[in-house]
Amino acid sequence: MNVQQTLKPYVIGLDLGGTNSVFGIVDSRGDIKATTAIKTGGFQTAEAYVDACIEALQPIIEQVGGIETIKAMGIGAPNANYYKGTIEMAPNLPWAHKTIVPLAQMFSDRLGVPVAMTNDANAAALGEMVYGVARGMKNFIVITLGTGVGSGIVVNGQLLYGSDGFAGELGHVTMVRGAEGRTCGCGRTGCLEAYCSATGVARTARELLATTTRPSLLREMNPEDITSLDVSIAAGKGDELAKEIYDFTGKMLGEACADFTAFSSPEAYIFFGGMVKAGELIMKPIREAYDAHVMPIFRGKAQFLISGLDGASAAVLGASAVGWEIQ
Amino acid sequence: MNVQQTLKPYVIGLDLGGTNSVFGIVDSRGDIKATTAIKTGGFQTAEAYVDACIEALQPIIEQVGGIETIKAMGIGAPNANYYKGTIEMAPNLPWAHKTIVPLAQMFSDRLGVPVAMTNDANAAALGEMVYGVARGMKNFIVITLGTGVGSGIVVNGQLLYGSDGFAGELGHVTMVRGAEGRTCGCGRTGCLEAYCSATGVARTARELLATTTRPSLLREMNPEDITSLDVSIAAGKGDELAKEIYDFTGKMLGEACADFTAFSSPEAYIFFGGMVKAGELIMKPIREAYDAHVMPIFRGKAQFLISGLDGASAAVLGASAVGWEIQ
Numbered sequence: 001m002n003v004q005q006t007l008k009p010y011v012i013g014l015d016l017g018g019t020n021s022v023f024g025i026v027d028s029r030g031d032i033k034a035t036t037a038i039k040t041g042g043f044q045t046a047e048a049y050v051d052a053c054i055e056a057l058q059p060i061i062e063q064v065g066g067i068e069t070i071k072a073m074g075i076g077a078p079n080a081n082y083y084k085g086t087i088e089m090a091p092n093l094p095w096a097h098k099t100i101v102p103l104a105q106m107f108s109d110r111l112g113v114p115v116a117m118t119n120d121a122n123a124a125a126l127g128e129m130v131y132g133v134a135r136g137m138k139n140f141i142v143i144t145l146g147t148g149v150g151s152g153i154v155v156n157g158q159l160l161y162g163s164d165g166f167a168g169e170l171g172h173v174t175m176v177r178g179a180e181g182r183t184c185g186c187g188r189t190g191c192l193e194a195y196c197s198a199t200g201v202a203r204t205a206r207e208l209l210a211t212t213t214r215p216s217l218l219r220e221m222n223p224e225d226i227t228s229l230d231v232s233i234a235a236g237k238g239d240e241l242a243k244e245i246y247d248f249t250g251k252m253l254g255e256a257c258a259d260f261t262a263f264s265s266p267e268a269y270i271f272f273g274g275m276v277k278a279g280e281l282i283m284k285p286i287r288e289a290y291d292a293h294v295m296p297i298f299r300g301k302a303q304f305l306i307s308g309l310d311g312a313s314a315a316v317l318g319a320s321a322v323g324w325e326i327q
Numbered sequence: 328m329n330v331q332q333t334l335k336p337y338v339i340g341l342d343l344g345g346t347n348s349v350f351g352i353v354d355s356r357g358d359i360k361a362t363t364a365i366k367t368g369g370f371q372t373a374e375a376y377v378d379a380c381i382e383a384l385q386p387i388i389e390q391v392g393g394i395e396t397i398k399a400m401g402i403g404a405p406n407a408n409y410y411k412g413t414i415e416m417a418p419n420l421p422w423a424h425k426t427i428v429p430l431a432q433m434f435s436d437r438l439g440v441p442v443a444m445t446n447d448a449n450a451a452a453l454g455e456m457v458y459g460v461a462r463g464m465k466n467f468i469v470i471t472l473g474t475g476v477g478s479g480i481v482v483n484g485q486l487l488y489g490s491d492g493f494a495g496e497l498g499h500v501t502m503v504r505g506a507e508g509r510t511c512g513c514g515r516t517g518c519l520e521a522y523c524s525a526t527g528v529a530r531t532a533r534e535l536l537a538t539t540t541r542p543s544l545l546r547e548m549n550p551e552d553i554t555s556l557d558v559s560i561a562a563g564k565g566d567e568l569a570k571e572i573y574d575f576t577g578k579m580l581g582e583a584c585a586d587f588t589a590f591s592s593p594e595a596y597i598f599f600g601g602m603v604k605a606g607e608l609i610m611k612p613i614r615e616a617y618d619a620h621v622m623p624i625f626r627g628k629a630q631f632l633i634s635g636l637d638g639a640s641a642a643v644l645g646a647s648a649v650g651w652e653i654q
Contacts (some may be wrong), residue, residue: 139490153487153590160482163466164628167482169589172622174582175504186622244542255501262496263480263590265489295499295513301491 008071016077018092024316030131034060074322076123125152127318133308145275198228216241232287254289272307335398340647343404345419351643357458361467401649403450452479458637472602524553543568562607581616
């Protein structure tokens with residue numbers, strides 16, 4: 001056994017998104033040594049997708065010294081089952097939307113290294129633990145605020161997968177019960193995601209514009225075209241209505257976190273995703289609502305942090321962290 | 328080292344309640360070999376309380392063959408901090424209500440065996456895992472329905488203590504937000520406990536009697552005297568209003584469990600405490616509300632079970648399980 005085989009200084013991270021599949025070869029400090037990408041769609045079968053991935057990977061694997069330098073591969077993917085290494089019924093993946101694809105095994109067979117897979121929010125949580133602001137923490141929750149609201153929960157230093165591999169769906173706790181709850185993409189009503197995702201924020205904007213006559217920069221737009229980015233830009237310009245949208249969103253997130261603390265009492269909540277670029281506009285109402293609603297014995301204990309990972313490479317780093325976690 | 332020292336076949340369990348402190352010496356199968364009890368109150372200091380405990384323990388320790396046969400001691404107690412082995416600011420314990428008592432260390436110093444302590448709901452969860460219906464399970468939640476609503480959460484085969492030792496306060500997630508939430512003993516409003524504890528059930532009865540004119544056996548009582556036991560007895564006689572109280576209570580518990588599943592996706596919920604004696608009266612609405620509210624990917628996965636531990640000895644068994652868990 002030569003030194004390189006013993007050390008194996010790199011893992012491959014794959015951020016498998018609905019549009020792009022981004023690869024990075026990453027060292028233990030989180031430096032991305034080489035990167036490449038392909039389109040995720042356009043393949044009829046999982047085999048064809050893996051073929052294209054392997055073809056794209058070969059040059060960057062050679063670039064870092066060959067497959068002997070690779071310890072493992074980690075994948076962050078929608079509808080990923082960590083226990084089975086499968087992608088299950090992923091609606092946005094044409095080669096996996098009506099079937100169960102054993103993707104970890106397929107990559108492992110082709111590359112000859114161990115491969116583990118989890119969903120993107122869990123990968124983000126591992127990324128924070130290995131490279132980011134959660135280094136040294138054993139109990140924390142990452143909340144991803146993007147198109148949806150995702151979560152990765154770490155307890156006792158381990159990612160919480162639950163009995164079936166799908167634990168940590170905190171975007172789908174019920175925040176508004178009964179008939180007035182907003183419909184959610186999961187088929188139910190009143191979920192946190194229906195209010196605090198990017199689409200939820202845009203919906204809050206449309207509701208506030210429709211039910212009030214208050215002035216706002218957002219009135220210059222076609223209501224149907226408003227996105228969370230527009231709300232962010234308007235708030236940045238001092239728009240009061242836009243700020244109120246952030247207050248509403250942050251308040252609901254803070255109240256939800258107060259309930260999450262009753263569950264796992266984390267030392268930190270770490271927010272991740274496009275919406276956290278709003279900074280204090282969203283973080284301040286989160287903290288205030290949390291302090292007002294958390295059980296007294298927990299008050300003042302949890303930190304509220306923004307992800308320490310660089311946005312552009314965060315998902316690949318998170319995926320690579322899944323690889324480092326393989327024993 | 329003789330054989331007895333090597334084997335140490337017993338642990339001491341202490342169920343430390345506000346009124347009584349019940350001791351049992353328990354073997355690994357959950358057989359209680361000897362038992363005794365003292366009153367918990369009436370002591371000015373923790374030292375005096377421990378003195379009385381040791382005096383009561385001596386005869387039953389001798390009865391099973393002496394301290395050499397004892398592997399460890401486990402304590403289930405209110406406001407217990409597992410990490411520190413302390414009881415902190417327990418309002419119902421005169422010798423601990425304004426201070427932090429290092430009770431585990433005090434017992435360990437006196438007995439010469441390792442001592443661990445956790446709250447009663449966590450002890451119940453360990454009891455189910457070691458002796459009860461959760462044997463072999465790695466992810467489950469015990470919900471105790473008594474004067475309050477407590478919980479013990481097991482993930483990856485470990486009790487969830489969180490960053491501070493106080494995780495698993497599921498009686499204090501918010502079920503009714505805003506001004507209409509009932510006040511809770513924790514100082515906030517709308518908590519699960521305010522509706523689904525024994526006192527919550529009695530309150531639901533008084534509210535229904537006051538806001539309707541429907542006939543009920545419960546109308547024969549002074550409303551202030553109604554307890555959850557009276558509701559149970561009336562429901563057992565077919566009283567429709569009493570059954571509706573159970574439906575309301577079970578529905579709220581089922582909706583709460585649907586949220587808990589989004590967190591840790593347990594394979595089972597195990598209900599414990601006086602209220603579960605109502606059997607299907609409470610379990611059926613729990614299951615129905617859960618099925619109606621849980622996220623589709625989790626549907627049909629979790630079992631809803633009633634504690635497998637004998638009610639009279641369950642708390643002592645749970646406490647002893649804390650002792651068995653010491654590595």
